[in-house]
Amino acid sequence: MSTHPPAVTGHGRILLTGGRVLDPTSGTDDHLDVAIADGRIVAVGPQARSALHGADGAGPREGAGGPEATPVRDPADSGIEVVDCTGHWIAPGFVDLHTHLREPGGEAAEDIATGSAAGAAGGYTALCAMANTNPVCDTAAIAELVWRRGREVALVDVFPVGSITRGLEGKELTEIGALRACAAEVDFFSDDGIPLADALVMRRALQYATAFDVVICNHAEDPDLTAGAQMNEGAMSSVLGLAGWPHEAEEIMLARDLILAGGVGARLHVPHVTTAGAVALIGRAKEEGVRVTAEATPHHLLLTDDLVADYDAVMKVNPPVRTDADVQAVRAGLADGTLDVVGTDHAPHAPEIKDQEWEHAPCGMLGLETAFAVVNTTMIATGQLDPLTAIDRFTTGPAAVRDVRGHGRAIAEGADANLVVLDPRTRWTVDAAALHSRARNSPYHGRELIGRPVHTLLRGRFTLRDGEVAAPVVAATERRETA
Amino acid sequence: MTADPRGDTTTAAVSGMAAADGARQRAATAAGGRTAPAAVIGEPAPMPHLLGIDDLDAAQVVRILDTAEQLLPIATRERNTVPTLRGKVVCNLFLEDSTRTRISFDLAAKRLSAEVLNFSAKGSSVSKGESFKDTALTLDAMGVDCVVVRSGSSGAPRQLARYLDVPILNAGDGWHQHPTQALLDVFTMRRHLGALSGRHVVIVGDLLHSRVARSEVQALNLLGAKVSVVAPPTLLPPEVEGWGVELVADLDEVLPDVDVVYLLRVQRERMHRAFFPSSREYSRLWGMDGRRLGLLGDHAIVMHPGPMNRGVEITGEVADCDRAVITEQVTNGIAVRMACLYLLLAAAGGDTEEAR
Numbered sequence: 122m123s124t125h126p127p128a129v130t131g132h133g134r135i136l137l138t139g140g141r142v143l144d145p146t147s148g149t150d151d152h153l154d155v156a157i158a159d160g161r162i163v164a165v166g167p168q169a170r171s172a173l174h175g176a177d178g179a180g181p182r183e184g185a186g187g188p189e190a191t192p193v194r195d196p197a198d199s200g201i202e203v204v205d206c207t208g209h210w211i212a213p214g215f216v217d218l219h220t221h222l223r224e225p226g227g228e229a230a231e232d233i234a235t236g237s238a239a240g241a242a243g244g245y246t247a248l249c250a251m252a253n254t255n256p257v258c259d260t261a262a263i264a265e266l267v268w269r270r271g272r273e274v275a276l277v278d279v280f281p282v283g284s285i286t287r288g289l290e291g292k293e294l295t296e297i298g299a300l301r302a303c304a305a306e307v308d309f310f311s312d313d314g315i316p317l318a319d320a321l322v323m324r325r326a327l328q329y330a331t332a333f334d335v336v337i338c339n340h341a342e343d344p345d346l347t348a349g350a351q352m353n354e355g356a357m358s359s360v361l362g363l364a365g366w367p368h369e370a371e372e373i374m375l376a377r378d379l380i381l382a383g384g385v386g387a388r389l390h391v392p393h394v395t396t397a398g399a400v401a402l403i404g405r406a407k408e409e410g411v412r413v414t415a416e417a418t419p420h421h422l423l424l425t426d427d428l429v430a431d432y433d434a435v436m437k438v439n440p441p442v443r444t445d446a447d448v449q450a451v452r453a454g455l456a457d458g459t460l461d462v463v464g465t466d467h468a469p470h471a472p473e474i475k476d477q478e479w480e481h482a483p484c485g486m487l488g489l490e491t492a493f494a495v496v497n498t499t500m501i502a503t504g505q506l507d508p509l510t511a512i513d514r515f516t517t518g519p520a521a522v523r524d525v526r527g528h529g530r531a532i533a534e535g536a537d538a539n540l541v542v543l544d545p546r547t548r549w550t551v552d553a554a555a556l557h558s559r560a561r562n563s564p565y566h567g568r569e570l571i572g573r574p575v576h577t578l579l580r581g582r583f584t585l586r587d588g589e590v591a592a593p594v595v596a597a598t599e600r601r602e603t604a
Numbered sequence: 605m606t607a608d609p610r611g612d613t614t615t616a617a618v619s620g621m622a623a624a625d626g627a628r629q630r631a632a633t634a635a636g637g638r639t640a641p642a643a644v645i646g647e648p649a650p651m652p653h654l655l656g657i658d659d660l661d662a663a664q665v666v667r668i669l670d671t672a673e674q675l676l677p678i679a680t681r682e683r684n685t686v687p688t689l690r691g692k693v694v695c696n697l698f699l700e701d702s703t704r705t706r707i708s709f710d711l712a713a714k715r716l717s718a719e720v721l722n723f724s725a726k727g728s729s730v731s732k733g734e735s736f737k738d739t740a741l742t743l744d745a746m747g748v749d750c751v752v753v754r755s756g757s758s759g760a761p762r763q764l765a766r767y768l769d770v771p772i773l774n775a776g777d778g779w780h781q782h783p784t785q786a787l788l789d790v791f792t793m794r795r796h797l798g799a800l801s802g803r804h805v806v807i808v809g810d811l812l813h814s815r816v817a818r819s820e821v822q823a824l825n826l827l828g829a830k831v832s833v834v835a836p837p838t839l840l841p842p843e844v845e846g847w848g849v850e851l852v853a854d855l856d857e858v859l860p861d862v863d864v865v866y867l868l869r870v871q872r873e874r875m876h877r878a879f880f881p882s883s884r885e886y887s888r889l890w891g892m893d894g895r896r897l898g899l900l901g902d903h904a905i906v907m908h909p910g911p912m913n914r915g916v917e918i919t920g921e922v923a924d925c926d927r928a929v930i931t932e933q934v935t936n937g938i939a940v941r942m943a944c945l946y947l948l949l950a951a952a953g954g955d956t957e958e959a960r
Contacts, residue, residue: 351758359841360658362758362780362815431766432759476735478757480778 125265125304129275129594130160131538131581133202134173140206140542144213145513146531155211157538160581164534173201206542209575212512214246214539216519216529218309218338219392219416219464220489222248222279224270225263226255230560231469233267234593236489237276238557239467241584241591243489244515244541244574247528248277251313252284259284259295261303268305273595276584280525283307285326285337289315292322294329301333309523311338313392314439316374318344323378327387336414336523338390339378341399342440346370351480353426353441361429363479366441368396375399383411390522391415393466395440397450404459414522416464417455417514419488419495422448424564434475434482435562438468452499455514456506462518465492469560487563490556495565497545497572508545527580538581545572557590653765653772654944656781657822665826669791671943672936678715679939689718692949695748697764698724698775700756704910705775708934709752712941718949721748736760740767750949753777758815771948779813785909786819788940789866790827792933796905797863801828806858807849808890809868809917810839810879816909817868821847832858834890838879839870855890859899867892867908867917883916893919897927905929 137155142165144150154169155162164172221227222236231239233250240248250267252258258267264281271279283300287293289312300307310330317323317339330337347370352358354365375391379402382389394400394415403415424442436442454460468485475482493515500506520529527537553566577585584591648663657665677683694713698706706722713720723743740763743751750771753761758778765772776782790800797803805824811817811833824831831849833840845851852858859865870890872883880886887893892906900906906918906928914920922928 354842356843356846359843359846360818362778362818364779365842432762433766473735473738476737478736478755478760478763480757481736 125269126272126595128272128278128580129582131157131578131583132159133581134158134200135538135578135581136170136173136201136203137206137211137540137542138170138203140209140211142211142532143509143512144532145509145517146213147533148509149532150509153211155532155540157540157578157581160538162532162534162536162538165532204542204576208544208546210508210512210543210545211532212244212541212543213516213529213532214541214577214579215244215493215515216247216249216525217245217465217467217489217492218249218390218462218519218522219313219418219466220248220250221253221466221468221485222250222267223254223469225266227469228559229471230474231558233270233279234274234276235557235559236467236469237271237274237279237593238590239487239489240277241577241579242557242574242588243465243491244493244543244577244585245277245489246539246541246577246579246584247280247525248489249280249282249309249523249525252282252311253289253314257284257288258282259287259289261296261299261305264300264305264307265303273593275579275582275594276591277579278525278528280309280523281305281307282313282338283310285310285312285317285339286322291315291317291319294322294326297329297333297335301335306524308333308335309338309390310335311340311390311392313338313340316340316342316344318374320377320381324381324385327382327389328385331385331387334388336388336390337382338392339374340392341371341375341378343370343373346373350441352429352437353443355426355444357426357429361432363429368398368443368447371396371440372398372402375402379403379406379411379413382413383409386412388412389414392464393418393421393440394451394454394460395421395443396447400450400454400459404454407459414461415454415459416462417451417460418464418466419492420466420486420564421451422455423495423499424448428564429479432479434477434479435486435564435566437479437482437484438466438486438564439484452505456500456510461514462522463492463496463514464519465489467558468562469558470562471559472561475560475562485562487553487556487558487560489558491551491563491565491570493543493574494549494551494570494572498570501545502571538578540576540578541574542576543572544575547571547573549573651947653761653774654783654948655761655765655772655774657783657786657819657826658781660783660826662826665787665790665823668787668940668943668947669794671946672787672791672939675715675942675946676936676939679712679942680935685715685717687717688946688950689713689716692718692749693721693747694718694945694949695721695723695743695746695751696775697743697751697753698722699760700754700776702754702776704934705754708937709773709775709941711938712945715938716942716945718749718945721746736763737767740764744768744770750945773944773948776815778815779818780815781819782815782909783819783823784937784941784944785816786823787944788933788937789820789907789909790823791940792907792929792936793864793905795936796929797903799827800824802830803863804830804832804861805864805866806832806834806852806855806862807866807868808834808855808892810870810874811835811844811868812839812841813871813874814868820866821849832862834858836880836886836890839874856896856899859896860901862900863904865892865900865904865906867906869909869911870913870917872913872916883913887916887919891917891919892922894921897922897925900927907933910934
């Protein structure tokens with residue numbers, strides 16, 4: 122077995138000063154300084170500055186350092202980098218349970234380096250890479266490959282998602298035990314994109330998963346009801362002449378999954394909830410004690426099916442963008458906790474594949490770099506969601522669904538310095554060509570959004586500094602040379 | 605004569621080639637009640653593309669119909685081909701098989717002396733490894749003046765219009781729109797019934813999968829006709845009530861009141877996806893037969909966009925009777941498509957023959 126690359130850790134001493142600390146774990150929402158030394162948080166609060174004076178920031182380097190921009194030296198103590206966070210929010214680094222990094226097999230659209238860069242730009246320190254790669258992530262070998270490549274790039278920590286069934290075929294179970302035991306310690310399984318239609322296989326998957334207490338995540342969509350479907354079914358699909366994707370298709374399979382998970386006591390995670398009826402079903406199941414968690418995507422918090430009118434396939438996504446009533450229900454669900462997490466369903470597609478007639482274009486849209494801005498614009502800036510709860514949905518919420526080690530934790534002494542500094546007020550216009558993904562399929566191109574990450578720190582190392590993403594620690598070319 | 609210069613140009617351009625006195629003919633047409641009153645409908649706006657009826661207003665529809673009226677003698681070969689579009693290249697981009705529609709557009713362009721380039725490609729461009737945008741840019745590079753596009757994919761003409769600077773004419777896209785079919789249908793209705801305001805049309809059959817139905821309802825609404833629909837509930841589009849139509853449960857009930865029965869083609873294979881049980885049951889409940897013909901008023905006509913499924917939505921007896929104007933629709937289609945090409949290419953002010 123190959124040796125695994127060490128987790129890259131920052132070195133030196135950093136003082137984040139003047140920022141508003143939003144820490145969902147402790148419920149802290151206060152202006153506090155945060156002191157970081159050698160990749161860990163060493164103090165939070167008035168003692169932060171003095172804590173750094175005593176810390177040894179000149180220790181030996183582990184792995185490579187961050188981008189060597191000229192640090193602002195504290196005039197009182199050279200050697201401490203002081204980052205002025207006045208007007209900004211300091212939060213735990215974001216955790217995405219739902220990212221398509223496309224590597225291996227789909228590198229024309231994205232790879233782990235470009236996807237990690239997009240993640241860092243979006244304020245993420247942990248990404249869960251979906252299993253629908255080629256080959257599928259249904260063996261420990263593929264899971265370790267993805268996990269290790271994430272460590273090499275070192276812009277985010279990559280946590281692979283294992284498939285529920287071999288080859289996403291919906292028939293035989295993946296070796297869940299082997300994936301759980303491998304270096305990537307996979308505890309989250311999904312055939313995402315392909316609904317597990319066979320109720321017996323789904324029931325067995327849930328039952329089997331209880332042996333390891335891992336999470337089963339099923340794309341809730343009855344495939345018979347959506348045969349040939351192109352967009353949300355309703356007045357718009359009617360006029361546009363596109364086959365409709367009825368809300369019943371989502372709700373029927375979701376209801377089935379909730380009943381099955383409740384019956385066997387398994388943990389179920391519901392990705393991309395999009396309909397008012399689905400939000401209601403999850404709320405009821407939670408009241409009944411079903412071990413279910415659920416996710417809202419940024420696009421389902423903002424986009425509606427009238428945007429399909431131009432037939433620009435950048436708006437084509439599965440599940441589809443729905444009606445305003447559904448958007449309002451998903452927002453309400455995210456605000457009241459029925460939906461636990463914001464998951465991006467970041468789904469890059471190469472332009473030559475996406476620039477097709479609507480019905481021939483694949484589903485999926487970019488999301489990592491715009492996720493915070495969309496939630497901030499639609500819900501925080503409008504007062505529908507308070508900042509601390511919003512941060513929970515990006516951090517502690519997902520960290521409660523699966524084990525992402527040092528991510529989504531408290532901003533407290535001793536914790537890994539996985540942090541994001543956000544400017545909640547800056548207005549910017551999305552330019553798809555300026556995003557870090559290899560693909561360009563952002564549905565927000567040309568749209569003005571509010572809020573953006575300024576700095577992202579992974580174990581005390583800047584992966585995003587002043588809006589600039591650091592270079593991958595081990596670029597793809599280097600890897601080939603050393604392989 | 606109208607005082608608007610564009611109106612003058614249209615009339616002069618067509619009449620100069622097609623008729624001894626275009627203005628007189630136009631006045632006569634108006635007197636015949638075939639155009640909506642000028643007081644109600646203003647001067648039409650220019651038309652950059654023809655992607656769907658929903659892009660048009662009533663004035664634009666009337667202008668197309670009036671122009672078609674003047675071009676009809678050329679379409680029927682009572683008059684010779686005119687050089688109106690000489691030097692223009694019209695590309696028929698047919699991404700879905702449709703010999704009938706392609707021939708109709710082919711004839712329309714040739715009667716106006718345009719060069720016609722037929723570009724047929726089945727399936728999607730992705731199967732050839734290029735994007736739909738690449739296909740569009742290829743046409744652009746060939747220097748065509750207008751693209752007539754037929755596609756099995758709803759919205760393809762609108763996407764093409766985003767990529768290209770030349771006028772795009774939708775010759776049918778997926779289940780979405782078939783504007784020239786609707787225009788030739790209302791043209792045919794107007795020739796039989798006069799102004800359509802207040803007239804009653806019942807559309808029968810598979811509206812869900814029908815691009816014709818979507819365009820037809822919008823065109824009839826624009827001209828002030830009342831539209832009823834009768835269909836198996838499985839073949840009604842979601843929220844069809846929002847289209848401005850009246851849902852009717854029983855075909856027999858509505859027939860005595862209508863001026864037009866418009867039958868949609870029903871594909872037999874639909875029954876295999878549980879849309880309806882059998883063609884026998886379909887024809888009994890929603891098909892037009894001799895008995896139902898007897899329920900119609902004396903003046904009422906029967907229409908069908910073709911190709912017909914004899915024995916399903918229409919019996920041979922009805923298809924071949926005097927009330928059925930189905931072959932007339934085909935002839936009128938050439939004139940209407942000539943009018944659309946003319947208005948997109950010549951009336952836009954290009955350097956066409958008559959401008960010299």
